[in-house]
Amino acid sequence: STVYLNGEYMPMHEAKISPMDRGFLFGDGIYEVVPCYSGGLVGFGPHMDRMNDGLKAIGIELAMSHEEWKAIALKLDGENDGENLGIYFHVSRGADTKRAHSFPSGVKPTVFAFAFEIPPAPVADKSKANSYSVSTSTDLRWKRCNIKSTALLGNVLHYQKGVDEGNQECILFDVDGFLTEGSSTNAYIVKDGVVITAPLSNALLPGITRFMLLDILRKDGRIKVEERAVSREEFDAADEVWLTSSSKEVGPVVAIDGKPVGNGEIGDVWVVAQQLFSEGKFNY
Template sequence: MSIVYLNGSYLPVEEARISPLDRGFLFGDGIYEVIPSYEGKMVGFGPHIDRMRNGLAAIGIELDWDHARWRSVCAELVERNGGGNLGIYLHVSRGADNKRFHAFPEGVEPTVFCMAFEIPLPQPADRNTAHGYKVSIGEDLRWKRCNIKSTALLGNVLHFQEGHAAGNNEILLFNSQGLLTEAGACNVFIVKDGVVATPRLDHQILPGITRLMILDILRKDGTIAVEERDIDRDEVLSADEVWITSSSKEMAPVIEVDGQPVGDGRVGPVWEQASQLYAAAKFDY
């Protein structure tokens, strides 16, 4: 039986209750994070909490929780759910009002909900055994503040479903200018002639924690060149390698885009090298 945290209490998930007037339920008015934990060791805890706090500030939710308090809840959830390999989901909504009204209510306490769920171990950084992903291509139709990790994910869900319905693992999105933004639930990297590139951050792109860590790790190592810049559709289709990255997938190699093989259709050597560097340093964040 899974144990969750809800507004100060730890209880079985079957007993967790929120008001139907909670603004997270009515409007998707909230912020969330997912932090991987392997045998009690969390990946990117500090950057995840920084992004959570930034997101809450961006939408005007006041919650006076510091890193230590979040860490305490995460550690307790891991212990109460038996340890192992877990994803820790953190969710803060604006809270429950006594009516449905678009404007922010006053004097309402935020709802804090957290849970842990089993996740698989990342695949080994071996290009000969790694699972390659297949992705679709689509036009990015989401809202214009994708840099905020909002719980209002319908736009992402519809795009992800588009790729899923086509029999693919994900979908790569391009804006009206034909520039790559991100995937339905991931950031995107390409490799050409040994150089790794990813779209620069703006309002169209979530500042992914795995993205941040990969860029930092590769720059510190210095053996693989990295760039943050605009990337168009032709560059994606002619890339030697394509990766999709997230906290749950870490670095997933893409072997097919819109029915066309990426490079030679096999997982690439730059992915293997970068994955090994990431695996060696990911618990340092």
Template sequence: MSIAYLNGEFLPLDQARISPLDRGFLFGDGIYEVIPSYGGKLVGFGPHIDRMQEGLGLIEIGLNWSHEQWRTLCEQLCEKNGNGNLGVYLHVSRGADTKRFHAYPEGVTPTVFAFTFEIPAAPVADKSKARAYKVSTTEDLRWRRCNIKSTALLGNVMHFQQGHAAGNNETILYNARKEVTEASACNVFIVKGGEVITPPLDNQLLPGITRLILIDVLKKYTKIPVVERTITLDELYNADEVWITSSSKEIAPVTLVDGKTIGTGDIGDTWLAAETAFAEHRYDY
């Protein structure tokens, strides 16, 4: 049984308990992060904690932990769970009140919970070993604050299930103007004419950490041009390459969208160059 952390205590995961009046349980009133760790080396730790702290501020949860406090917790959890290939899940809810009431309560102590789970080994830049993904598309029916990494994920779950039920690996979302925003659990990139394109950040999509690192790596260490602009659904279908990115997948190549073949139907050369550069610098952030 893996070891978890709950409110200052390390304990077996199956012994971790929260109050049924915890607002994370009742309302999804909290913020979370998932940080990959390979052999005890965290990927994107700084940006992940920056995003968590920003999210906590946006929903007015007061938890003044420093980056070093979070790093110590992550490293201790990884060590206690064998320092293999692990995802580190960090979760802060507003805490447990004495009643169920929608307004933010005063004087409530936030609940801090963390655990690890096994993940595959770090992706390698090798077309023969890379997994090709197939995805569905659908109109995004979630709330309009998707830039907040809230624990209230029912909308994402329902969209993911829609693709899963159709035998696909993900669901790419678009708005009422047929503009691609993100996927249910990933950011989206396309490649056209050698140019890497991804939707700009706004309230419609999460500022993904893999997205952030990938853009920075491509700009600093490759000659591949990167553009942040609107992508239409038609452009998605007619792209040379499509990628979905997340902390667990890194850069995942997509070869089928709604049953339509992307490009040649093979994993592309631009993906290979991007994954090569990403793999060389994944621990720099």
């Protein structure tokens, strides 16, 4: 496959970075994943805004415009096989000559992008949808989860707990028992027809799918949306539970720690939400 590295396109096996790269040594970088379905990018502007926010938050200076990023995305889409691709963007602080925690001066950020095949976009059809079973855990990550850092060990360990328990995600609760998010997704409950998700804070990633879904639901107006704290008790009593991420879109959860959500089947509110999301997702 063709990848982008520091201004050049090359086959993946020719892309080389230094072992002194701070992305490698410290996880010192920011990343994004943008879906691309038949050439159509989903949420490109918001994804790039979030990446710039992350770079600013960790003090990496990079002068790259949305247009430059988009040209990379479209070039990778054209050069790589597959109708549906995830475009991965990664900026690390760059390679130093020594290993020191302090930011090096005069080092250029490492900029890397590649494309990988993803399944066709989810459809709002209960008989065709992927449904998810999840584990739960106390959220043991750091306190700046709003930054989309490449340092994902905390997320990886939570996700793996889910996998080890035969599930596809792990939903996290803070020490006071309130929902934060999934290890790689944002999380929602539906109760009496109302969609409820944790408010944005440094405890969770401001998901682009979350942003688009809430915006789409509010503009449609049929389904009420609340951004507020969700207790573990409320979570366990939900009629429906959903996950969102760029690749899953709106993912229905049917089991939590081996117990069914509601009647254990995909819910009716999910169908409406995924349908609206499918219709609106290319408008961002």
